[in-house]
Amino acid sequence: MTINCKGQLIDLSSPKVMGILNITPDSFYDGGKHKNASDILTHVETMLSEGATFIDVGAYSSRPNADFVSEDEELKRITPIIELILNSFPDTLLSIDTFRSKVATQAVNMGAAIINDISAGLLDENMLPTIAQLRVPYIMMHMRGTPQNMQQFTKYDHLVQDILSYFSERMSNAKALGIIDVIIDPGFGFSKTLEQNYELLNHLERFKITEKPILVGVSRKSMIYKQLRITPQEALNGTSVLNTVALQKGAHILRVHDVKEAMESIRLLEALNN
Structure with a gap:
């Protein structure tokens, strides 16, 4: 199972890690943590050195009850970060991480490789046609x-069946437009x-029935820290446990x-498997 990122085939038969870089001031865990170029580059360099295949950059917090951010503000936040990272680590x-087609277009034109859309195209009717035109993994x-x-x-x-039906419909629309x-x-916490x-x-x-790679994002989320009655800052061990379960159940x-x-x-x- 592979995806094509900027002409590079990424083999997902061995699971990969996507490191999170939040540049929002109100993210539930690391909001406002990376405030300047030096901090951002240090964090990216650390994630890459530790084995991240992808770096996911978001300028619009999608936590429950997050503040609305305008498209112009999202672009203002994210474009300098894309330029900064790719200049240092090309x-x-x-x-x-965006649900807006305009942001997706500008980001890919600047060198981004993947679009990560929390809405699967339902919050911007132009998103799926845009992805088809940009020809990037979605x-x-x-x-x-x-x-x-x-x-x-x-x-x-029926929770799982309803979500599978949702993906069936969204994948059908994507396929009709030529998105490969x-x-x-599955949207844990959403x-x-x-x-x-x-x-x-x-x-x-x-979800293996979809025959598509599965991404799992449970890192330090409320499903961990509320269950354990701790804080997000204390939720690393719980994150590792659930990541391991996800891998055993087919996460790519x-x-x-x-x-x-x-x-690790x-x-x-x-x-263990070998």
Whole structure:
């Protein structure tokens, strides 16, 4: 199973790690942590050295009840960061966390390799046609509503089947436009209760039926720290446990704040399986 990033085939038969770089002031874990060029480059260099295949950059916090950010403000935040990273580390495979087609276009034109869309094209009708034109891998996540109201939409008839139906419809639309490299993200923490997150993880292997790479992002999320009654800052051990479960159930990409520990989970499981 491979995806084509800027002419480079990435083999996902061995799981990969996507390191998170939040440049939002209100991210639930690291908001405002990386405030200047030096801090950003140091963090990116560390993640790459620890084994990250991708770096995911987001300028719009998608945590529950996040503040709305205008398109102009998102562009103002993210374009200097893309330029900064690619000037210093030109081979970096940058993933851009955005649901806006205009941001996606500008980012890819600047050298970004992947678009990571929390809405799977449902918050911008131009997103799927834009991805088809840009010809880059596209991560489509499951979410209902918007980051501001998504936790009002947690009622499902059959959780896993409903999410699979959602992906079937979104993948069909993408395929009709000629989008080839699609990655699916079940959307842990998005439009789901605490209990639903664990039900989803428990049945993650069912998403293999899509025949698409599966991305899992549980890093330091509330499904860990609320369950354990701790803070996000204390949730690294819990993150490693759930990342390991996700890998055992078929995850191809782990989206994480802590690259070193995610890589250790991958290496130990590979040693066990071999």
